[in-house]
Amino acid sequence: MDTTHAAYESIKVGTLLQTAGGFVIADTLSATPGSRDGRVKPAPFWYDTDGGRHFPNPTDGTLVIGLPGFRVREYGQVPGRMGHVLLNAVPGSPPQGLCPASRNAALTVWSSGKALTGVSCSVCRRMAGLVCAVRR
Amino acid sequence: MTGAEYTRVARKIKERLDALDADNTDGREALRDVAVTVADIYAGTNRMPDTARRAFLAYCGITG
Numbered sequence: 001m002d003t004t005h006a007a008y009e010s011i012k013v014g015t016l017l018q019t020a021g022g023f024v025i026a027d028t029l030s031a032t033p034g035s036r037d038g039r040v041k042p043a044p045f046w047y048d049t050d051g052g053r054h055f056p057n058p059t060d061g062t063l064v065i066g067l068p069g070f071r072v073r074e075y076g077q078v079p080g081r082m083g084h085v086l087l088n089a090v091p092g093s094p095p096q097g098l099c100p101a102s103r104n105a106a107l108t109v110w111s112s113g114k115a116l117t118g119v120s121c122s123v124c125r126r127m128a129g130l131v132c133a134v135r136r
Numbered sequence: 137m138t139g140a141e142y143t144r145v146a147r148k149i150k151e152r153l154d155a156l157d158a159d160n161t162d163g164r165e166a167l168r169d170v171a172v173t174v175a176d177i178y179a180g181t182n183r184m185p186d187t188a189r190r191a192f193l194a195y196c197g198i199t200g
Binding site: 013014016019021022023024025027048049050052066 | 138139140141142143144146147182183184187188191194195
């Protein structure tokens with residue numbers, strides 16, 4: 001799970017919010033009421049699905065969000081084969097996530113007709129010819 | 137359990153996955169089954185079940 005800072009306006013319902021304790025899911029955008037005389041302005045925050053409040057960083061207005069993606073450890077060598085193993089892909093369906101080399105979600109998949117599925121990344125040619133070794 | 141508590145479970149699963157050899161597909165599949173089961177439980181208790189499920193699996197290092 002990678003993380004990045006995102007402006008609270010760009011966060012949508014369902015975004016993973018990264019906290020010190022772990023991830024939570026953004027649920028509802030809300031704001032504190034502020035004061036009637038205007039001296040205390042409303043402060044926006046996100047409720048998560050557990051009911052917790054998440055205020056953006058006061059200096060830059062951002063929250064830390066989580067980015068699901070492949071990890072380098074998800075790739076390994078197939079014994080007796082050339083190429084790498086994509087251990088977390090579902091045969092016959094495109095892997096969802098980010099390419100570890102390019103951090104770009106541009107992967108193409110084809111079915112080999114067996115439990116194994118060939119995967120190649122159209123962005124980083126280095127990872128072309130991956131083989132999925134997970135059967136589901 | 138809260139999302140943060142599920143995170144701790146996911147981290148533990150991820151640690152175990154990371155500790156496995158790359159060619160240990162049986163062990164990896166067994167851990168994936170555990171992760172999917174817990175993800176389903178989490179999804180069943182969350183207002184956004186699909187997101188919760190995906191998030192939990194992603195935290196385990198399992199995507200797709």
